[in-house]
Amino acid sequence: MTVDAETALAHAPPGHKDELRLWLRLLTCTTLIEGEIRTRLRRDYDTTLPRFDLMAALDRDPGGITLGEVSRRMMVSNGNVTGLATRLEAEGLVERRARPGDRRAQLLRLTPKGRREFARQSAAHEGWIADLLAGLGEADRAALFRLLGTAKASVRAALSPEDP
Amino acid sequence: MTVDAETALAHAPPGHKDELRLWLRLLTCTTLIEGEIRTRLRRDYDTTLPRFDLMAALDRDPGGITLGEVSRRMMVSNGNVTGLATRLEAEGLVERRARPGDRRAQLLRLTPKGRREFARQSAAHEGWIADLLAGLGEADRAALFRLLGTAKASVRAALSPEDP
DNA sequence: CGCGGATTCTTGAAGCTTAAAGTAATCGGC
DNA sequence: GCCGATTACTTTAAGCTTCAAGAATCCGCG
Structure with missing residues (x-):
């Protein structure tokens, strides 16, 4: 365990295969779940995941939020x-209205119809997710949640510019 | 801790909020990483994630695989x-050829040019992933990998039909 | 005031994605 | 041999997504 071992390590191929495998597994999990949710939203509610996501972004703010804020929340x-x-507005599920004091911005909010629809959809959605993840015990769920938090922090740290 | 407590629990709202939070965090992690990879692929190699993924699916089989097999691997x-x-073929990165003995199927494989391109891209890609996940220690990575395996199994179990 | 830069949103072009329908070839049983 | 079911791929329509460019508005500073 002297210079030789260290040298061997230093000269070993970069070997970031572990990280890569982790990323591929993360991606697989997400793709599997997302695909199933997509299918069920279409089958049971004749809607799409982006539509659902947009309504979810609006749901907690009865007064409405700007399109820019929606864009941030949905990433x-x-x-x-x-x-x-525009599409959801045409279906009467959301409505635009001016933001007082700023003629650039518009507030977007759910209509009563949109709120009813979303309530139905989100209840089903929550059940679907619970079903799909039912194989994880309480402890596994908690551990996974925590580790994903660490992963998220790692990614954000890598992305944020180095100026405080 | 008798009938009353049990009744209270039984009548409590379903409360699958934990699973939902876990799913949202999983989705956030994936979206963050995926978006950054997309941006860098475009910026550094003027290509897209789907193109990269398709080439990755082909990379391990020099003889080529069918379009159907690609579809399965990419989900x-x-x-x-x-x-x-079709787009990658037009750019000379992959090529179609007949599969001997089956005129329905076509084998898809990387051209030499495609192989060179992919080698460059995948090396960079591996480094990017390692950077983004650098905040996770060895132990965290292993634990996360294992838990994601459990999650994947859970989802697959929920999706597979009940006939053995 | 008025101008320059920042913000908020929309538009347009290109590409990605799916579901569903369609075409062609193979396989299996009789 | 032949017919029905299956498999492999393509096509189409609709919608999603991004980037880049553009238009309107707001804000701060001189």
Whole structure:
């Protein structure tokens, strides 16, 4: 355990295979769940995941939030939200209204119809997720939640610019 | 701690909020990483994640695999692969050829140019992932990998039909 | 005031994605 | 041999997504 071992390690191929495997497994889990949720939303409610996500982003703020805030919460582009909001508005599920004192911004909020629809959908959605993750015990769930928090912090740290 | 407590529990709202929170955190992690990989692939290699994924699916089989097998590995629809393969073929990165003895199927494989390109891209990709997950120690990574395996098994079990 | 930069949102082009329907070839049983 | 079921792929329509460019508005500073 002297210079030789250290040298061997230092010269070993980068070997980030572990991280890669972890990422691929993370991606697989997400893809599996997301695909199933997509299918069920279409089958049972004739809607899509992005529509559901947008309504979820609005649900906690009865007064409405700006399109930009929706974009931030959903982690998608501005233009994306514009299109989604337009389609949902056409279906009477959300409505735009001016933000007092700022003619650039618009507030988006659920209509009563949208609120009813989302209540039904989100109850089913919560049950689906619980079913899919039913194989994890309480302890596993807690541990996984914590570790994913660490992972999230790691990614955010790697992404944030180095200026405090 | 008698009938009353039990009754209270039984009548409590379903309360699958924990599973939901776990799912949302899982989704956030994946979205963050995926978005960054997308951005870097575009910035550094002028390509997209689906293109990269398709090439990755081909990389381990020099003889080529069928479009259907690609579709299974990528967990996307058949039609999706058709379009991706057509675009990559037009760029000279992959090539179609007949599968001997089955005129329905086609084998898809990387061209030498595609192989060179993918080698460059995948090396960078591996480094990016390692960077993003650098905040996780060896033990955390292992634990997370194992728990995600359990989660994956849970989802697959919930999805598979009940006939052995 | 008025101008320059930042913000908020929309538009347009290109590509990705799916579900569903369609075409072609193979396989299995009789 | 042949017919029905299955498999492999493509096509189509609709919607999602991003990036980049553009338009309107707001804010701060001189």
